[in-house]
Amino acid sequence: xxxxxxxxxxxxxxxxxxxxxxxxxxxxxxxxxxxxxxxxxxxxxxxxxxxxxxxxxxxxxxxxxxxxxxxxxxxxxxxxxxxxxxxxxxxxxxxxxxxxxxxxxxxxxxxxxxxxxxxxxxxxxxxxxxxxxxxxxxxxxxxxxxxxxxxxxxxxxxxxxxxxxxxxxxxxxxxxxxxxxxxxxxxxxxxxxxxxxxxxxxxxxxxxxxxxxxxxxxxxxxxxxxxxxxxxxxxxxxxxxxxxxxxxxxxxxxxxxxxxxxxxxxxxxxxxxxxxxxxxxxxxxxxxxxxxxxxxxxxxxxxxxx
Amino acid sequence: xxxxxxxxxxxxxxxxxxxxxxxxxxxxxxxxxxxxxxxxxxxxxxxxxxxxxxxxxxxxxxxxxxxxxxxxxxxxxxxxxxxxxxxxxxxxxxxxxxxxxxxxxxxxxxxxxxxxxxxxxxxxxxxxxxxxxxxxxxxxxxxxxxxxxxxxxxxxxxxxxxxxxxxxxxxxxxxxxxxxxxxxxxxxxxxxxxxxxxxxxxxxxxxxxxxxxxxxxxxxxxxxxxxxxxxxxxxxxxxxxxxxxxxxxxxxxxxxxxxxxxxxxxxxxxxxxxxxxxxxxxxxxxxxxxxxxxxxxxxxxxxxxx
Numbered sequence: 001x002x003x004x005x006x007x008x009x010x011x012x013x014x015x016x017x018x019x020x021x022x023x024x025x026x027x028x029x030x031x032x033x034x035x036x037x038x039x040x041x042x043x044x045x046x047x048x049x050x051x052x053x054x055x056x057x058x059x060x061x062x063x064x065x066x067x068x069x070x071x072x073x074x075x076x077x078x079x080x081x082x083x084x085x086x087x088x089x090x091x092x093x094x095x096x097x098x099x100x101x102x103x104x105x106x107x108x109x110x111x112x113x114x115x116x117x118x119x120x121x122x123x124x125x126x127x128x129x130x131x132x133x134x135x136x137x138x139x140x141x142x143x144x145x146x147x148x149x150x151x152x153x154x155x156x157x158x159x160x161x162x163x164x165x166x167x168x169x170x171x172x173x174x175x176x177x178x179x180x181x182x183x184x185x186x187x188x189x190x191x192x193x194x195x196x197x198x199x200x201x202x203x204x205x206x207x208x209x210x211x212x213x214x215x216x217x218x219x220x221x222x223x224x225x226x227x228x229x230x231x232x233x234x235x236x237x238x239x240x241x242x243x244x245x246x247x248x249x250x251x252x253x254x255x256x257x258x259x260x261x262x263x264x265x266x267x268x269x270x271x272x273x274x275x276x277x278x279x280x281x282x283x284x285x286x287x288x289x290x291x292x293x294x295x296x297x298x299x300x301x302x303x304x305x306x
Numbered sequence: 307x308x309x310x311x312x313x314x315x316x317x318x319x320x321x322x323x324x325x326x327x328x329x330x331x332x333x334x335x336x337x338x339x340x341x342x343x344x345x346x347x348x349x350x351x352x353x354x355x356x357x358x359x360x361x362x363x364x365x366x367x368x369x370x371x372x373x374x375x376x377x378x379x380x381x382x383x384x385x386x387x388x389x390x391x392x393x394x395x396x397x398x399x400x401x402x403x404x405x406x407x408x409x410x411x412x413x414x415x416x417x418x419x420x421x422x423x424x425x426x427x428x429x430x431x432x433x434x435x436x437x438x439x440x441x442x443x444x445x446x447x448x449x450x451x452x453x454x455x456x457x458x459x460x461x462x463x464x465x466x467x468x469x470x471x472x473x474x475x476x477x478x479x480x481x482x483x484x485x486x487x488x489x490x491x492x493x494x495x496x497x498x499x500x501x502x503x504x505x506x507x508x509x510x511x512x513x514x515x516x517x518x519x520x521x522x523x524x525x526x527x528x529x530x531x532x533x534x535x536x537x538x539x540x541x542x543x544x545x546x547x548x549x550x551x552x553x554x555x556x557x558x559x560x561x562x563x564x565x566x567x568x569x570x571x572x573x574x575x576x577x578x579x580x581x582x583x584x585x586x587x588x589x590x591x592x593x594x595x596x597x598x599x600x601x602x603x604x605x606x607x608x609x610x611x612x
Contacts, residue, residue, distance in 0.1 A: 096411050104605045110414040112411040295411070
């Protein structure tokens with residue numbers, strides 16, 4: 001029975017490419033592994049797959065009866081439907097430790113680094129398997145995507161070293177150029193529906209019993225989002241009702257200015273002040289220097305909700 | 307601020323010795339790390355520490371305000387009190403993935419191997435740190451203890467290889483002899499109170515919302531337990547009432563005969579049949595070949611309770 005390697009809902013580049021790269025490693029080690037995705041790919045990820053010659057992994061949203069390896073997440077809210085009816089064989093991640101549990105001992109490696117791709121690269125090395133050139137390309141793209149071209153607060157020395165080595169294997173001379181090409185894809189918002197933009201990179205969290213959704217849109221300039229802010233806010237209100245959320249937050253992140261405007265729809269505005277020491281001004285608050293959801297936003301909300 | 311490295315409640319040899327060995331590794335890597343234990347040491351562990359020249363680690367039961375590294379567990383029910391007020395820096399384990407979550411990304415390595423000591427040995431190697439002779443001794447003892455001298459169903463090739471290499475470093479010529487010496491300590495039950503025996507190796511689990519306690523006593527012959535069975539059963543009933551448990555199970559494991567008599571006090575006797583396909587005969591059921599709580603008992607109860 002084949003094993004599916006799958007990242008989180010609202011798949012991003014790291015989630016998709018780490019699944020492809022880790023499935024390839026497992027195949028080389030003798031396991032019949034198939035990469036999968038839980039949803040539509042964003043324009044950046046499509047660009048990366050095309051650039052390095054990969055097709056889209058197959059869609060998998062229901063875990064019932066499947067053997068799975070989870071990459072880039074360990075939260076029930078972000079994983080396959082009916083995960084309790086799946087057999088989880090491994091988890092490879094770089095986030096906070098989530099609420100997925102298993103009935104059996106499994107291999108679980110979580111490292112506090114900038115991308116799951118960094119962890120996957122390490123696992124190629126540990127297993128003595130050479131990283132193919134095109135796999136190095138998508139792993140490099142994943143590191144650059146998740147670390148905002150090695151600028152995000154989550155970036156570690158391990159990520160920088162991994163990126164340099166992967167660039168060499170992939171034959172990428174200018175990482176910065178590749179990164180900017182990728183972020184331009186992300187920043188191309190023309191004609192996009194608010195719901196599509198909101199869910200492009202959106203994660204559910206269980207924070208002390210409260211359902212909290214946190215999305216992020218990264219652009220090269222916030223001004224690109226001017227016309228989208230009001231429609232996005234209205235969409236957040238709708239999604240909050242439909243999904244019975246306590247709060248929906250949307251990070252509008254300017255990767256050049258290096259900061260985030262946090263749009264907030266919440267049952268309790270005080271959580272924003274508790275988390276960041278700043279009050280909402282209207283619908284949002286500006287958080288200078290904040291670019292990472294997992295390191296600069298989630299932990300502070302976790303404390304505010306505790 | 308010092309970091310405490312601590313194993314589970316009702317500490318066993320692997321839990322205590324892995325904490326000592328991993329704290330030593332962290333110190334060599336520049337972290338002020340202190341090994342700790344959550345309770346009284348069992349006779350086997352005392353024997354092992356004395357044999358290889360270690361004193362008892364300090365007692366730590368409350369995590370409030372502490373920085374901690376957890377070894378040999380990832381279950382809230384098995385960890386420090388007030389763990390929500392501690393900062394968890396790392397988790398090193400070899401069990402099923404438990405319900406401990408963190409607000410931040412951390413290093414979490416769980417391997418499906420026979421002992422946490424096997425994982426700790428690997429981390430010495432990964433970090434390029436030589437394993438000191440006496441540390442190799444307690445790591446070897448941990449492997450032998452957790453795998454019932456490499457006979458338990460949890461034993462992997464990795465454990466066997468680790469044990470052989472550790473024996474060489476520690477200067478232990480005969481692993482079998484060391485293992486039997488250890489298990490004789492465990493089997494010396496004369497004058498022991500039923501409550502002490504029950505809690506010597508006892509773990510709490512949250513199984514689909516039900517509080518379940520599972521203890522284990524390993525002896526070289528079940529006949530050593532004849533006079534203790536009735537008092538142990540009465541004690542289990544008391545503990546079930548006091549602790550508001552759904553079920554208390556006690557594995558009486560014969561390491562020579564290779565099987566377990568499972569004493570059961572439960573609100574629902576059908577879970578035993580669901581788990582093992584055999585009905586209770588009076589207070590217990592005989593499970594041939596069953597020696598490992600984590601691999602041969604916990605997963606089956608998890609499914610029965612699901």
